[in-house]
Amino acid sequence: MKHVGAILLVGTGGMLGSVARYLVALLLAPAAVWFPFPTLVVNIAGSFLIGFLGELAVSTTIVSPDARLFLVTGFCGGFTTFSAYMFEHAALMRDGQIFYAGLYLAGSIAGGIAAFYLGSVFAKLLT
Numbered sequence: 388m389k390h391v392g393a394i395l396l397v398g399t400g401g402m403l404g405s406v407a408r409y410l411v412a413l414l415l416a417p418a419a420v421w422f423p424f425p426t427l428v429v430n431i432a433g434s435f436l437i438g439f440l441g442e443l444a445v446s447t448t449i450v451s452p453d454a455r456l457f458l459v460t461g462f463c464g465g466f467t468t469f470s471a472y473m474f475e476h477a478a479l480m481r482d483g484q485i486f487y488a489g490l491y492l493a494g495s496i497a498g499g500i501a502a503f504y505l506g507s508v509f510a511k512l513l514t
Contacts, residue, residue: 393456400461408466433470437463441474 408429418424440458444450450458463470472495479488 392453396453396456397461397464400457400463401465404462404465404467407462429467430469433463433467434473436466437470437474438477441477 411429411432412419412425415425415428437459440450440455440463444452444455444459459474460471463474476488476491479485479491
């Protein structure tokens with residue numbers, strides 16, 4: 388039960404991030420007719436936010452550990468998982484783990500595309 392507070396911070400932030408993502412999608416829906424503009428905006432904005440907040444969290448005391456859970460893990464995670472991916476990739480690069488950063492980058496893109504299509508094929512087999 389010692390993690391209940393952290394779970395509530397992450398859950399509340401995630402809920403607010405998900406709602407923010409939905410609001411961006413509604414706001415930019417007219418542009419989504421010809422291009423997935425809302426998703427692009429969310430992914431780029433989320434990457435900026437997690438870069439900004441994550442750096443403040445690791446380099447200063449401006450963002451407390453609880454605020455990091457709420458904002459970085461919760462809000463940004465609910466807003467877009469792409470932002471978490473960028474944060475983790477940057478951490479690998481910052482730590483000099485170039486091979487693992489490249490593996491993570493390529494594996495996430497290729498693995499994500501492959502998993503998406505495999506999931507689609509599996510769903511078609513079930514229907």
